[in-house]
Amino acid sequence: MAQIHSFESFGTVDGPGIRFVVFMQGCPMRCKYCHNPDTWEINAGREYSAEEAAKEALKYKRYFGARGGVTVSGGEPLLQLDFLIELFTILKGQGIHTCADTSGICFSQEDERYLKLLEVTDLFLLDLKHIEEEEHRALTGRSNAAPLAFARFLSLHRKPVWIRHVLVPGLTDRNESLLRLRAFIDTLSNVEKVEVLPYHTMGEVKYEKLGMKYPLAGVTPPARERIANAERILSGK
Numbered sequence: 202m203a204q205i206h207s208f209e210s211f212g213t214v215d216g217p218g219i220r221f222v223v224f225m226q227g228c229p230m231r232c233k234y235c236h237n238p239d240t241w242e243i244n245a246g247r248e249y250s251a252e253e254a255a256k257e258a259l260k261y262k263r264y265f266g267a268r269g270g271v272t273v274s275g276g277e278p279l280l281q282l283d284f285l286i287e288l289f290t291i292l293k294g295q296g297i298h299t300c301a302d303t304s305g306i307c308f309s310q311e312d313e314r315y316l317k318l319l320e321v322t323d324l325f326l327l328d329l330k331h332i333e334e335e336e337h338r339a340l341t342g343r344s345n346a347a348p349l350a351f352a353r354f355l356s357l358h359r360k361p362v363w364i365r366h367v368l369v370p371g372l373t374d375r376n377e378s379l380l381r382l383r384a385f386i387d388t389l390s391n392v393e394k395v396e397v398l399p400y401h402t403m404g405e406v407k408y409e410k411l412g413m414k415y416p417l418a419g420v421t422p423p424a425r426e427r428i429a430n431a432e433r434i435l436s437g438k
């Protein structure tokens with residue numbers, strides 16, 4: 202059983218093709234730009250078994266086409282690892298493409314369950330939030346050691362990965378850090394795509410409704426030229 206925040210039946214930005222997206226409940230990080238603070242608390246949401254969640258996803262199988270499938274996002278899906286493995290095992294048995302959208306923050310090299318996860322996951326969307334340790338802690342409240350170790354683990358086992366980086370003016374858009382992130386990506390053998398996700402303020406209203414102070418009040422989305430600059434650097438071109 203697992204705590205699930207919500208489902209989305211027609212996701213188009215959560216991996217290849219049309220996706221059924223499972224948003225898991227619970228996340229150990231507190232990213233300043235997070236637009237889903239309602240997914241943070243682990244003891245919230247609604248409880249589902251893997252079989253129940255798979256049944257919801259399979260209702261939309263005919264819409265997936267040749268490229269689509271199911272993406273599990275968050276919150277942080279690795280926080281409920283046993284459920285994720287069981288769900289993906291069921292879906293792979295039905296010929297469904299599986300994708301995990303994760304920060305890698307829960308990864309442990311000693312946890313052998315991650316080898317099982319690799320067997321039933323076709324693609325990982327890995328959100329690398331900041332390459333600098335101190336800046337990562339300031340941005341998320343946690344070290345970046347586990348996310349970087351997870352990236353290396355996926356590379357070692359040659360599992361397909363799309364790297365994602367949220368571009369926030371003044372926080373994650375410095376050229377020096379972008380170049381360091383690109384240098385790290387160059388050490389990986391399995392990166393199929395790098396996506397720059399421009400910061401937006403659409404989550405601000407959620408903080409207001411939850412009675413929470415918005416951490417990035419006054420920060421505006423990045424200018425078009427800064428987005429293009431990040432895309433150029435992180436693409437390695």
